[in-house]
Amino acid sequence: MEAFVINGAKKLEGEVTLHGAKNSALPILTASLLIKGTSVIHNCPDLTDVRNTLDILTGLGCKVSYNGETAVIDSTVVDINTISRFQTKKMRSSILFLGALLGRLKSGEIYLPGGCKIGERPVDLHLDSLSRLGADIICDGEKLSFFANKLEGEEIKLDFPSVGATENIMIAAVLSSSTTTIINAAREPEISDLADFLNKAGARVRGAGEYVIKIEGVKSLHSVEHTVIPDRILASTYMSICASAKGSILIKNVRLSHLTPIIPVFYSLGCRMNAGADILQIISKHRPKSVENITTKPYPYFPTDSQPMLSAVLCTAKGKSSITESIFENRFIYANGLKALGADVYEKDNTLYINGVKRLYGARVKATDLRGAAALVTAALGAKGRTVIENIAYIDRGYESLEKGLSSLGADIKRFEYEEGYKEN
Ligand code: UD1
Secondary structure (H helix, E strand, C coil): CEEEEEECCCCEEEEEECCECHHHHHHHHHHHHHCCCEEEEECCCCCHHHHHHHHHHHHCCCEEEECCCCEEEECCCCCCCECCHHHHCCCHHHHHHHHHHHHHHCEEEEECCCCCCCCCCCCHHHHHHHHHCCCEEEEECCEEEEECCCCCCCEEECCCCCHHHHHHHHHHHCCCCCEEEEECCCCCHHHHHHHHHHHHCCCEEECCCCCEEEEECCCCCCCEEEECCECHHHHHHHHHHHHHHCEEEEEECCCHHHHCCCHHHHHHCCCEEEECCCEEEEEECCCCECCCCEECCCCCCCCHHHHHHHHHHHCCCECEEEEECCCCCCCCCCHHHHHHCCCEEEEECCEEEEECCCCCECCEEECCCHHHHHHHHHHHHHCECEEEEECCHHHHHHCCCHHHHHHHCCCEEEEEECCCCCCCC
């Protein structure tokens, strides 16, 4: 197992470049299964979830190469339609192979997905929607067996704009026989990126990024080359880290429009920002100001994935703040780690109440999920003294060599291996 050791309270200065968005790369790689040809995907971040997705594609018969930046998937031949329980359990996005296998082979067998335990995370919207397109899906315990004689377009109104369900419908409907309409579709930038990828391959997807998406089925898709959009959640992570540790960070390869829900929050914390075409400089000199309440909501509102890192910043804000989580039921599990660092926080009715303290102090803590781990890193970089964060495998699911980017800014952060139950001298 691996841990970070961080000596905090060092001002950060310098520049970092955003890698490709995890939440774009995963659906795009999965959708490459639909193409009888080659997909060349640039800016594909080197994350464990990306490697797992590429392993699944290989297991289904695709020829895959990856140099840590560009993935090449030749899916001319796909002759296996089952994914093992072990592989599907590794990440939530494996459920997108349901749509991809239905679209490509019209049948398959996978298992209910795994992923971070930040809530119940059911897949009912995925299963109901794909059934509406004509799939027979049998759920036997954790096993999902599915087949379809034919997938036909439908009008599907989602009860909630689920990111994954929107993607699964798009992926399955691209090769269907008529037009599918998704009403109340998710509008996250990653949905538009998936649509761009599919359209470049010959699909007809209109309205991505809006309330209604229309997917006109086509007979086949052709080889494609695509560059994944920059990771907006990584941008918000660096912004939080700057607000926590103080200093000045120039973030390169930014899509400012994707940060519209995030930038005003950092202004209200008292950070200064300078923006260029694809750069954002954030400067933080003083103790952050508190915020009355931030509520996470689907895009274009404040993202749930940025919530834990923002909480970490607010722990040392001047005054009281609160954050309400409206997407996942169990997304404050990292708060115990913040408390161990000296934060004065408590959770009630899906809201985290934060009474800002002057300083946090280093401690030994354990990561519990991907963004919760990023929150602990954010807090530790601003805290006085030495923090050890165990279980950082979570970080590697969504951040490519995070410690390298942070070290280049002047942070004192190192990765080390440990055995379960180790004791410090
Ligand atoms: C995606 C992102 C994740 C992000 C989330 C919300 C990826 C790989 N992951 O996850 O980082 O936090 O969007 O922006 O892109 N729900 C149901 N039934 C369903 C599907 C979802 O009840 O069938 C619920 C979920 O339990 C959750 C909410 O809807 O409470 C949001 O889920 P969803 O938008 O689907 O998130 P994911 O696609 O899992």
